[in-house]
Amino acid sequence: MAAAARLFIRGAHSTLAISGVGTGKQSSLFKLSAGCSSRLKAQRHVAHFTFQPDPPTTEYGATQKMNLFQSITSALDNTLASDPTAVIFGEDVAFGGVFRCTVGLRDKYGKDRVFNTPLCEQGIVGFGIGAATAGATAIAEIQFADYIFPAFDQIVNEAAKYRYRSGNLFDCGNLTIRAPWGCVGHGSLYHSQSPEAYFVHCPGIKVVIPRSPLQAKGLLLSCIADNNPCLFFEPKILYRAAVEQVPVDSYTIPLSQAEVLQEGSDLTLVAWGTQVRDVASDTSRSVSPEHFRSMLNFSLVHVFQSVARTGRLLISHEAPVTGGFAAEISSTVQEECFLNLEAPIARVCGYDTPFPHIFEPFYIPDKWKCFDAIKRMINY
Amino acid sequence: RHSLCAAVQQQQQPFDSSLEKPQFPGASAEFVDRLEFIQPNVISGIPVYRVMDRQGNIINPSEDPQLSKETVLNFYQKMTLLNTMDRILYESQRQGRISFYMTNYGEEGTHIGSAAALESNDLVFGQYREAGVLMYRGFPLDLFMAQCYANADDLGKGRQMPVHYGCKDLHFVTISSPLATQIPQAAGAAYALKRENMNRAVICYFGEGAASEGDAHAGFNFSATLECPLIFFCRNNGYAISTPTNEQYRGDGIAARGPGYGMLSIRVDGNDVFAVYNATKEARRRAVAENQPFLIEAMTYRIGHHSTSDDSSAYRSVDEVNYWDKQDHPISRLRHYMTARGWWSEDDERSWRNQSRKTVMEAFEKAERRLKPNPELLFTDVYQEMNPTLAKQRESLFRHIQQYKEHYPLDLYEK
Numbered sequence: 023m024a025a026a027a028r029l030f031i032r033g034a035h036s037t038l039a040i041s042g043v044g045t046g047k048q049s050s051l052f053k054l055s056a057g058c059s060s061r062l063k064a065q066r067h068v069a070h071f072t073f074q075p076d077p078p079t080t081e082y083g084a085t086q087k088m089n090l091f092q093s094i095t096s097a098l099d100n101t102l103a104s105d106p107t108a109v110i111f112g113e114d115v116a117f118g119g120v121f122r123c124t125v126g127l128r129d130k131y132g133k134d135r136v137f138n139t140p141l142c143e144q145g146i147v148g149f150g151i152g153a154a155t156a157g158a159t160a161i162a163e164i165q166f167a168d169y170i171f172p173a174f175d176q177i178v179n180e181a182a183k184y185r186y187r188s189g190n191l192f193d194c195g196n197l198t199i200r201a202p203w204g205c206v207g208h209g210s211l212y213h214s215q216s217p218e219a220y221f222v223h224c225p226g227i228k229v230v231i232p233r234s235p236l237q238a239k240g241l242l243l244s245c246i247a248d249n250n251p252c253l254f255f256e257p258k259i260l261y262r263a264a265v266e267q268v269p270v271d272s273y274t275i276p277l278s279q280a281e282v283l284q285e286g287s288d289l290t291l292v293a294w295g296t297q298v299r300d301v302a303s304d305t306s307r308s309v310s311p312e313h314f315r316s317m318l319n320f321s322l323v324h325v326f327q328s329v330a331r332t333g334r335l336l337i338s339h340e341a342p343v344t345g346g347f348a349a350e351i352s353s354t355v356q357e358e359c360f361l362n363l364e365a366p367i368a369r370v371c372g373y374d375t376p377f378p379h380i381f382e383p384f385y386i387p388d389k390w391k392c393f394d395a396i397k398r399m400i401n402y
Numbered sequence: 403r404h405s406l407c408a409a410v411q412q413q414q415q416p417f418d419s420s421l422e423k424p425q426f427p428g429a430s431a432e433f434v435d436r437l438e439f440i441q442p443n444v445i446s447g448i449p450v451y452r453v454m455d456r457q458g459n460i461i462n463p464s465e466d467p468q469l470s471k472e473t474v475l476n477f478y479q480k481m482t483l484l485n486t487m488d489r490i491l492y493e494s495q496r497q498g499r500i501s502f503y504m505t506n507y508g509e510e511g512t513h514i515g516s517a518a519a520l521e522s523n524d525l526v527f528g529q530y531r532e533a534g535v536l537m538y539r540g541f542p543l544d545l546f547m548a549q550c551y552a553n554a555d556d557l558g559k560g561r562q563m564p565v566h567y568g569c570k571d572l573h574f575v576t577i578s579s580p581l582a583t584q585i586p587q588a589a590g591a592a593y594a595l596k597r598e599n600m601n602r603a604v605i606c607y608f609g610e611g612a613a614s615e616g617d618a619h620a621g622f623n624f625s626a627t628l629e630c631p632l633i634f635f636c637r638n639n640g641y642a643i644s645t646p647t648n649e650q651y652r653g654d655g656i657a658a659r660g661p662g663y664g665m666l667s668i669r670v671d672g673n674d675v676f677a678v679y680n681a682t683k684e685a686r687r688r689a690v691a692e693n694q695p696f697l698i699e700a701m702t703y704r705i706g707h708h709s710t711s712d713d714s715s716a717y718r719s720v721d722e723v724n725y726w727d728k729q730d731h732p733i734s735r736l737r738h739y740m741t742a743r744g745w746w747s748e749d750d751e752r753s754w755r756n757q758s759r760k761t762v763m764e765a766f767e768k769a770e771r772r773l774k775p776n777p778e779l780l781f782t783d784v785y786q787e788m789n790p791t792l793a794k795q796r797e798s799l800f801r802h803i804q805q806y807k808e809h810y811p812l813d814l815y816e817k
Contacts, residue, residue: 107597134597140627145620148586149628155575155587156525156594156604172616179580180587188568188576189559190783225784249786278789323790 075266076236082269091261093235093268094123094200097242098161100272102131105159107196108246110136112146112163120165121202121261147173147199151181151251154196159246164201167255168215173199181251182226195249200242203231203255204296205340205386210379213258216295216341216372221253222350228252230277231295234260235268240275247274257296289396290328292351293338322351326358333364334399338387343371365402368395447654450701451681452671456730458738467676467683471745477518477675478740479754481510481733484534486758487543488706490766491550491564495710499770500550504565508673508705510534511732512637515678516700520605520686525591526574527584527606530565531637531704535607539572543762547769554816559783560775581612585621585634589695592630596693603690605633605682610699611642613656622663625695632695633685634665637672639704644717660697672700673732703730774815777803 078085088096101108110124116138118125128136139146143164150162164170170177177199185193205214221229228250232238238256245252329335335355337348348369355367370387378385424433453465460466469477488505495503506513513534520526526535533546548555550564558568558576568576575584575591588606595602612618613636625632636656640647653659660667666688670677678700685696703726707714714723740746781796782788803810 107594109593109597137628140620140623142620142623144617145586145589145624148583148617148620149590149593149624152527152587152590152592153594154590156591156598158590158594158597160590160594175580176583176586176617180578180583183578184576185786186783187558187562187566187578189557189561191557191568191570192576193786195786228785 073234073260073264075264076234078267079236082240082273083271085267085269087265088235088239088268089260089262090232090235090238090256090264091121091123093239094242094256095125095127096268096270097239097246097272098124098127099130100243101159101161101246102127102135104272107157108135108159108161109153110161110163111139111149113141113165114138115163119163121256121258123163123200123256123261143169143172144176147176147181150197150199151176151184151194154194154251155184155192158196160194160197161246162197162199164199166213166215166258167201167203167217168212170199170201170217174220177221177227177251177253178224182224184226184251186226193249194251197251198242198245198254199252200254200256202258202261204257204259205377205382206259207382208379209258209377210382211376214340214377214382216255216339218253218255218294219341219345219347222347226251228277229255231255231257233257233295234264235266237275239268240273241277243272244274244277248277252277255295259296286332288332289334289336289399290325290332291336291338291392291396292325292348296340322354322358325351325355329355329359330362333362334368335363336368336370336392336395336399338370338392340372340386342374343369344374346371365399368399370395442653442658444652444654448657448667448669448699450669450671451677452674453676453680454674454735454739456735458735458740458742460739465676465680467680469676469679471743473518474736474740475745477514478733478736478746479758480514480534480538481675481736482754483543483758483762484510484513484537485733486755487533487537487546487762490759490762491547492706492710494550494766495564500564502564502710503550504530504709505706506531506533508703508726508731509637509639511675511736512635512672512678512700512702514538515675516605516607516633516635516682516698519679519682520603521601523573524603524605524686525588525595527588527591527604528574528577529581529584529608529612529637530577530579531609531639532607533565533567536567536569536572536574539569539574541567541569541572541574543765544768545569547765548772551769551772552774553769553772554775555769555772556775559779561779582608582615582617582621584608585612585615585618586624587621588632588634589621589625589628589630592625592632592695593628596629596631601690603631603633603686605635605686607635607637609642610636610638610640610647610656611645611650613659614650622659622665622695622697626663626665629693630695631689631693633682633689634660634695634697635682636697636699637702638699639672639702641704641708641714641718643708643712644714646717655699655701657697657699665695665697667697667699669699669701672702673730673735675732675736702732705731776816 098110110127114120115124115136116128124136139149146162146164150160153160181194181197204216218229218231221227228248230241230245230252232241242254245254337351339346339348348371352367352369356363370392372385372387422433424431453460455461484506488507491500491503492505494500509531513532517535517538522539528535544555545557549558549567552560566577568574585606585608588604592604595604608618638655642650657667657669668681670681672678681698685698689696705723705727737746781792784792
């Protein structure tokens with residue numbers, strides 16, 4: 023399996039010795055004061071976090087303020103400009119997409135390069151595989167990750183196996199499939215799913231989940247450049263909520279490199295995508311956040327190193343806990359770090375139910391559940 | 403108030419509703435005021451285009467493609483070579499030498515006629531019963547055999563079951579077992595080739611059973627809406643394993659679905675290699691010139707079993723099979739055409755049969771002696787690059803084999 027997830031554990035700013043867990047949007051939650059909990063009683067539709075942008079960087083050139091969907095547009099714009107074979111297609115991409123990720127691209131690059139397809143996911147992915155095999159850079163959009171399943175056969179039986187089964191005569195490495203992913207506050211069963219586990223189980227594809235606009239653009243460009251079929255899941259709740267300075271030009275962020283955001287000594291926290299909301303507030307402990315860019319197993323090396331030091335691991339994801347990717351990480355870590363573990367590995371994940379509507383505040387693995395799990399691990 | 407009503411009435415024009423036209427964005431049509439359901443025409447369906455009668459006589463001379471003797475002899479030799487290879491490989495599976503095989507008996511005309519009508523660099527997506535297309539393009543017997551034997555010469559590195567051929571140089575995309583998955587892929591490939599603007603077409607083969615899959619619907623619809631230079635070639639051979647066509651569909655076959663997608667469609671006699679050739683040639687010309695897909699439904703009959711895992715006497719009569727083998731066979735029909743012109747004699751037939759059998763047997767014996775690929779190839783090409791996790795798994799297997807080597811058939815594999 024090769025799944026690339028953007029795991030991010032963000033360092034807290036300020037006085038807390040605990041580093042943040044998860045995406046940047048976590049950090050403001052570190053202040054677990056009364057004011058913070060009153061924010062939790064907010065009306066519906068307000069996100070249960072505030073995105074905290076990365077500090078601006080000039081590493082990749084001049085930057086511009088962009089939210090997540092704009093950073094995606096920027097990546098696609100760069101790609102269409104530099105690669106004449108690149109085409110973008112899917113439902114409703116022509117007018118700009120239901121999440122505005124493709125706004126302006128059809129006018130700029132032409133209707134033969136940015137076009138609507140009929141409403142048929144198995145067709146979208148099958149078409150994309152064929153276009154990629156014939157040499158085009160094919161960027162397919164699935165409108166919601168919840169609707170990727172008609173394309174499951176094409177992804178798992180075809181795209182993932184194209185190179186292997188042909189003895190490397192043919193491949194669809196030029197294919198990238200993008201889909202909005204994860205909870206959004208009111209998405210319910212069919213606009214909230216995180217289906218990465220189904221795909222990480224399949225050898226031959228890469229699964230990438232960014233945590234922020236800066237990461238998203240660099241990772242998407244890496245997926246497009248990568249010579250393997252890639253699934254790129256975009257946390258939809260961050261499309262407008264996540265804003266930061268993003269390089270205007272093209273840049274790539276390696277898919278398979280882990281990044282340790284902050285060294286700590288007591289606990290290792292792992293999450294990906296939007297799931298960084300939860301952070302322990304135990305100020306007497308220091309936490310080592312693992313920042314994963316990719317779910318490729320070999321990047322777990324950094325987790326092993328961290329767990330060997332801290333002895334405690336917490337993994338968190340929105341997807342249901344049984345058979346979720348936390349189970350894979352947990353199993354591998356206990357193989358490699360068995361004697362280092364001071365407490366059972368904790369998984370703070372969604373329940374084994376379909377994603378509910380009105381019960382979302384209770385369903386999601388929020389910071390309080392992570393906090394509680396960390397307390398139990400520390401006191402084990 | 404009374405005067406207001408009168409004024410309003412005066413302003414109303416006499417209204418002729420027959421002047422109203424539908425304005426719906428979804429269809430352009432006229433109104434009709436009689437309730438009547440459109441009857442699907444399955445009694446006298448789309449007619450079957452043919453050039454030769456069953457005795458190989460040209461019916462309408464203006465449809466005779468007038469191919470040269472050399473070309474026609476090549477057609478015949480490719481069809482019969484395929485037939486010979488099929489017999490030998492089918493037998494080899496029965497003897498336990500290869501694991502599995504699928505024959506092409508009765509459908510040789512569909513392969514050769516269509517392959518001959520294409521340019522050599524047109525991209526081919528197949529299902530699994532199109533080996534003649536690859537043979538026509540020049541895929542050597544050695545490589546057919548290598549794939550079936552999964553030996554170290556197999557271009558596919560021994561990864562797939564027999565008959566899952568592929569050849570990049572001959573523009574034949576590697577076969578996969580899931581049915582109809584190639585159909586939307588063909589549409590995507592055709593779209594990419596259209597943008598390349600190099601005068602290349604795509605042909606996509608599938609059976610009438612695979613045409614029931616959702617992927618077929620997807621591929622047809624995409625190719626029409628996205629204006630792809632693509633030929634859909636359906637081999638309607640009467641059976642999908644044991645399922646006859648009256649359990650596969652209730653409409654007028656596959657050709658009748660084309661118009662539903664806005665696609666130009668034709669039904670041809672698949673056992674008439676010239677009809678197949680003519681239809682494919684014209685479809686190819688127009689697909690590229692006009693950037694639109696064409697649907698060809700080639701009617702034929704699957705004389706052989708579905709595969710070596712099938713015994714078709716369980717669901718059809720031997721008499722039925724014999725009819726097609728003896729009375730309506732693409733190879734016999736072409737031979738009649740050739741002998742009528744004095745292009746092929748009994749001696750030619752005898753010596754060609756012997757020669758083709760000999761070359762097939764040589765390739766066969768060579769393939770059988772060849773070692774299997776190195777087991778390292780179990781782990782490569784999953785991704786373009788090796789990754790550390792997989793490398794670890796590979797090391798683990800090799801350590802294991804070192805320790806338990808007597809339990810593994812290492813002698814059969816390259817080192």
